[in-house]
Amino acid sequence: MTLFLQFAIAGITMGALYSLIALGFVLIYKSSKILNFAQGEFVLVGGYVGLFFITQLGLPIWLGVVLLVAALALLGFVIEKLTIRPLVGQPILAIIIMTLGLSLLINGTVICITGSELGTFPQFIPTAPIKIGGAVFSQVYAWCFGIAVILVALSTYFFLYTRYGLYMRATAESHEVAQSVGIKVRSTFTLAWVIAAAIGGIGGFLLGIIMGVSGDLSEFGLKVFPVVLLGGLESIPGAIIGGMVIGLLENVAAGYLDPLMGGGVTEVFPYIIMVIILIFKPYGLFGLTRIERI
Amino acid sequence: MLYLNNVEVVYSNVILVLKGVSLELSDGHIVALLGANGAGKSTTLKAISGLLKSEDGRVTDGSIEFNGKEIKNGDAEKIARMGILQVMEGRRVFEQLNVEENLRAASGHWGGASNTAQDLEMVYDYFPKLRTYKKKTSGYLSGGEQQMLVMGRALMGHPKVMLLDEPSLGLAPLVTEQILEIIQLVNEREKVSVLLVEQNATMALSIANHAYVMEDGHIVLDGPAEKLMENEDVKEFYLGLSQVGHKKSYHDVKHYKRRKRWLG
Numbered sequence A: 001m002t003l004f005l006q007f008a009i010a011g012i013t014m015g016a017l018y019s020l021i022a023l024g025f026v027l028i029y030k031s032s033k034i035l036n037f038a039q040g041e042f043v044l045v046g047g048y049v050g051l052f053f054i055t056q057l058g059l060p061i062w063l064g065v066v067l068l069v070a071a072l073a074l075l076g077f078v079i080e081k082l083t084i085r086p087l088v089g090q091p092i093l094a095i096i097i098m099t100l101g102l103s104l105l106i107n108g109t110v111i112c113i114t115g116s117e118l119g120t121f122p123q124f125i126p127t128a129p130i131k132i133g134g135a136v137f138s139q140v141y142a143w144c145f146g147i148a149v150i151l152v153a154l155s156t157y158f159f160l161y162t163r164y165g166l167y168m169r170a171t172a173e174s175h176e177v178a179q180s181v182g183i184k185v186r187s188t189f190t191l192a193w194v195i196a197a198a199i200g201g202i203g204g205f206l207l208g209i210i211m212g213v214s215g216d217l218s219e220f221g222l223k224v225f226p227v228v229l230l231g232g233l234e235s236i237p238g239a240i241i242g243g244m245v246i247g248l249l250e251n252v253a254a255g256y257l258d259p260l261m262g263g264g265v266t267e268v269f270p271y272i273i274m275v276i277i278l279i280f281k282p283y284g285l286f287g288l289t290r291i292e293r294i
Numbered sequence B: 001m002l003y004l005n006n007v008e009v010v011y012s013n014v015i016l017v018l019k020g021v022s023l024e025l026s027d028g029h030i031v032a033l034l035g036a037n038g039a040g041k042s043t044t045l046k047a048i049s050g051l052l053k054s055e056d057g058r059v060t061d062g063s064i065e066f067n068g069k070e071i072k073n074g075d076a077e078k079i080a081r082m083g084i085l086q087v088m089e090g091r092r093v094f095e096q097l098n099v100e101e102n103l104r105a106a107s108g109h110w111g112g113a114s115n116t117a118q119d120l121e122m123v124y125d126y127f128p129k130l131r132t133y134k135k136k137t138s139g140y141l142s143g144g145e146q147q148m149l150v151m152g153r154a155l156m157g158h159p160k161v162m163l164l165d166e167p168s169l170g171l172a173p174l175v176t177e178q179i180l181e182i183i184q185l186v187n188e189r190e191k192v193s194v195l196l197v198e199q200n201a202t203m204a205l206s207i208a209n210h211a212y213v214m215e216d217g218h219i220v221l222d223g224p225a226e227k228l229m230e231n232e233d234v235k236e237f238y239l240g241l242s243q244v245g246h247k248k249s250y251h252d253v254k255h256y257k258r259r260k261r262w263l264g
Helices: A002-032 A039-056 A061-087 A092-114 A139-161 A163-173 A175-180 A185-211 A215-231 A236-261 A265-280 B041-049 B051-055 B076-082 B099-105 B116-126 B128-132 B143-155 B173-189 B201-207 B225-230 B232-239 B255-263
Strands: A130-132 A135-137 B002-011 B015-025 B030-035 B057-066 B084-087 B161-165 B193-198 B210-215 B218-224
Touching (some): A002 A039, A002 A163, A002 A215, A039 A185, A061 A092, A061 A185, A092 A215, A163 A175, A175 A185, A175 B076, A215 A236, B030 B201, B041 B084, B116 B143, B128 B143, B143 B173, B210 B225
Parallel strands (some): B030 B193, B161 B193
Antiparallel strands (some): B002 B057
């Protein structure tokens, strides 16, 4: 039981981070039907940019994080303006391939610049371990979980209860109708990319605290797929729950199976779940049901 | 306030749909645009509102002037912000959003200082039914309620001109009548000019000041609504009336010839 709790706590923390990263992905998909293969690169860049500001320049943590968010928001803005905007109106596949190309481009650039070396953030979270029901875990998990949950809650609030969140949801339903009531559809796309990049960047920072910053961070972009497919591509609650479920299952499965299989279960397990979901529930748990009155 | 002068519209660079349409919408008027399917009525509205662009259409000739400003081929959202709001055919609500969210989505775009709460009250006063369904997902509303919602949504944008595309489509006669009354009321109280596209000519002519008849991308007839109602051709083709007391025979109809004569 203690062992299970140990795995579960690590799993939920990772799950919260998955949810956060997936949220950025869903945001872009919802507003423009673009599958953003470069979401993982926002995580990667976020990690290294954070490393640059905090570890290399030695800025205070809060300032480093603010600059990181600003830098990633700018990156999202530039990417949308330069590479996505000119393709609006082209087949959606062209845009998706563009994001795939971007993902490789950014990944390669980051490796060139950093050498993909493992970097760590200075210790700023108290190290004293926390005990819950016999399970002992480091405070880092608790902090990262807390921050991720707060950010997810903030994003959800933005989406559901603010004016610009509403414009985004309206745009997601029909670009034409949104335009007809005066919503600036193109600005809405830009906003979605800015937010997705910023969220991904913070995700990279938090992951960097837990496991160090390295080239591996970009793999979280791929892990977004099982998460959003489980939750439903267009659903925000889906992304949140999907992230938690995948994180939890992955860690618990890895905890028990890794000793038997000799490791690597974390890498594979989410995709096993993904395949099973695609077979039995292709729209995910909370995917949009098209409303049709008969 | 809104002038179309010899407007030509081409889709996908090849298909000529409007072949020189001129019409005028004066301040505070209701103008009806009648015609059969495919005559170019909806295209005319989309040419004005700028929604043509998303269908790969373009105004290639002529001018569209709104309060002295050329708005030809403008961005749809900019034109909406200027106060020309199109209510598209087919009750295009944001299905997944609830009623109030639908209305709020259209708020805050026009140039002036907007007071969303006040605007919502105004819309609910015109459409009391919407008030009771505030939190209902709009995709599940009935057809009439959805039509009210899209009209209310247009009102949220403080329109000076409303372009209504077939508001009576597929609605029960009683509901159609309600919608009509509201159009008149909005026209009077909010000083909104209305360009009304309709298949239901009787209905449209009953509230319009002026009317145009379109066929095959041209305006073939226009005049004050009362005059058009008396016009023999309009009676025959759009009002479904024939001379009283005469038994109708297919020999007398000759639709085709008479249409041809219009086109000249």
